[in-house]
Amino acid sequence: SKLHPLTGRCVLGSAGCKTDVDQLRSVLDIKMKVYAHNHRKPMATPSVAQMLGNTLYYKRFFPYYSFNVLAGIDSEGKGAVYSYDAIGSFERTPFSASGSGQSFLIPLMDNVISHKNRLDERRDLPAEEVVEIVKDAFLTAGERDIYTGDAVDIMVITKDGIDKQTFQLKAD
Amino acid sequence: MSEFTCSISPTEGAPEGFSFDNVHRNAQIQGQLQSNNATRSASGNSSSASVLPLATKTGTTIVGVVYKDGVVLGADTRSTNDTTVADKNCEKIHYIAPNIYCCGAGTAADTEKTTELISSQMELLRMNTGGGQSRVVTACTLLKRMLFRYQGYVSAALVLGGVDHHGPHLYQIYPHGSTGKLPYTTMGSGSLAAMAVFEADFRDDMTEDEAVKLVQRAILAGIFNDLGSGSNVDTCVIRSDGSVRMGRNDITPNEVGPLRESVRRSDVLNMRPGTTAVLGETFVRAKGLGVTLADVTVSEMET
Numbered sequence: 001s002k003l004h005p006l007t008g009r010c011v012l013g014s015a016g017c018k019t020d021v022d023q024l025r026s027v028l029d030i031k032m033k034v035y036a037h038n039h040r041k042p043m044a045t046p047s048v049a050q051m052l053g054n055t056l057y058y059k060r061f062f063p064y065y066s067f068n069v070l071a072g073i074d075s076e077g078k079g080a081v082y083s084y085d086a087i088g089s090f091e092r093t094p095f096s097a098s099g100s101g102q103s104f105l106i107p108l109m110d111n112v113i114s115h116k117n118r119l120d121e122r123r124d125l126p127a128e129e130v131v132e133i134v135k136d137a138f139l140t141a142g143e144r145d146i147y148t149g150d151a152v153d154i155m156v157i158t159k160d161g162i163d164k165q166t167f168q169l170k171a172d
Numbered sequence: 173m174s175e176f177t178c179s180i181s182p183t184e185g186a187p188e189g190f191s192f193d194n195v196h197r198n199a200q201i202q203g204q205l206q207s208n209n210a211t212r213s214a215s216g217n218s219s220s221a222s223v224l225p226l227a228t229k230t231g232t233t234i235v236g237v238v239y240k241d242g243v244v245l246g247a248d249t250r251s252t253n254d255t256t257v258a259d260k261n262c263e264k265i266h267y268i269a270p271n272i273y274c275c276g277a278g279t280a281a282d283t284e285k286t287t288e289l290i291s292s293q294m295e296l297l298r299m300n301t302g303g304g305q306s307r308v309v310t311a312c313t314l315l316k317r318m319l320f321r322y323q324g325y326v327s328a329a330l331v332l333g334g335v336d337h338h339g340p341h342l343y344q345i346y347p348h349g350s351t352g353k354l355p356y357t358t359m360g361s362g363s364l365a366a367m368a369v370f371e372a373d374f375r376d377d378m379t380e381d382e383a384v385k386l387v388q389r390a391i392l393a394g395i396f397n398d399l400g401s402g403s404n405v406d407t408c409v410i411r412s413d414g415s416v417r418m419g420r421n422d423i424t425p426n427e428v429g430p431l432r433e434s435v436r437r438s439d440v441l442n443m444r445p446g447t448t449a450v451l452g453e454t455f456v457r458a459k460g461l462g463v464t465l466a467d468v469t470v471s472e473m474e475t
Contacts, residue, residue, distance in 0.1 A: 135435045144257045146399040172395045172402035172426045
């Protein structure tokens with residue numbers, strides 16, 4: 001799966017070279033085990049975010065070919081999304097997209113999630129509605145990007161845990 | 173490049189050999205783009221494309237099969253610009269003559285214009301030679317001579333099929349101008365997926381129904397297993413009795429409608445008028461077509 005839960009409240013999604021992605025996940029899992037052992041608690045999402053950034057920069061001159069998106073619940077119980085480049089530059093953002101279909105998803109989310117370039121009244125979107133928007137967005141990306149398709153793994157992360165669902169896309 | 177003038181014979185005045193004029197021009201353009209790039213990066217701006225724009229390719233799975241009473245051609249309907257789908261339902265089976273059709277893979281403009289040109293030449297030839305039926309081998313020869321003349325720069329890979337008084341014929345034509353005459357053939361990026369189906373199930377002297385089903389399964393293999401092919405299956409049956417059945421969108425296994433329906437579409441995706449800021453409006457009345465009726469007088473022509 002392209003999504004990898006790192007803790008019970010934090011999920012890592014990665015695009016790029018699969019072997020580097022797999023290795024990065026392996027390395028992160030080990031580092032998080034060590035953290036949990038030393039601090040006697042699971043790692044908080046902002047800490048994971050920083051550690052991922054550091055791990056990527058550690059290989060600044062032979063990078064992991066991995067374009068990551070980290071999502072989870074922060075220490076205040078609110079949702080957090082972090083976007084990364086291949087060498088560890090990261091930023092907390094309202095949303096993120098990575099991969100061959102990102103050009104189709106980002107403009108749509110700019111308009112719908114961040115409410116950019118719109119004059120109508122902005123309202124808070126509940127989780128279920130956002131999931132439906134994500135499904136619609138992936139249908140669109142699947143139509144026009146040849147690499148996007150088959151199925152989408154969706155994980156909804158709340159303070160109570162991670163809800164997983166799979167949405168089928170066109171297989172052509 | 174030279175054009176065919178409106179002369180009696182379509183091949184009269186045809187140029188010989190390959191014209192290298194545009195090779196020089198293209199190299200110049202490429203050089204200009206690259207030096208623009210170099211100066212722009214030096215001044216710190218982000219670079220624009222340093223290569224010539226990509227042509228739309230057809231990705232593609234195209235097939236042809238000879239059966240007992242004719243030929244069946246098949247094609248998918250996806251055309252791509254690198255990795256983006258440009259057209260989800262394009263037509264890849266082109267008309268050449270009432271009894272001859274041609275599937276095209278490669279650069280979309282090349283396949284379209286090449287088949288149009290040869291179709292036109294065939295029509296003129298029919299008119300010039302007593303109005304009979306065209307032969308498939310004639311179309312094949314015209315196509316291969318043109319493609320060889322362009323040394324592969326016209327990127328058109330074709331599956332040509334039809335029926336004439338010698339029976340049903342199927343040809344494969346490569347961009348460099350080589351041809352093969354075969355009972356079944358596949359071309360395009362999805363050709364391997366389609367050929368796997370053919371090699372397993374092709375038999376000589378199939379019925380029309382069996383042949384059409386085989387062609388459909390071959391194209392479907394390309395659609396689902398090759399990323400460069402997708403959307404729908406087009407078929408074309410050309411029978412010995414001269415009748416043609418054009419099966420445009422014969423099978424449509426990739427309708428997005430039902431998938432969209434299954435999503436509870438959020439209201440934020442319905443954008444009412446007023447959602448986008450309007451900074452200003454001007455209305456310009458359309459002018460006339462530029463034709464003014466003058467006074468018309470009629471006088472007899474003197475011969």
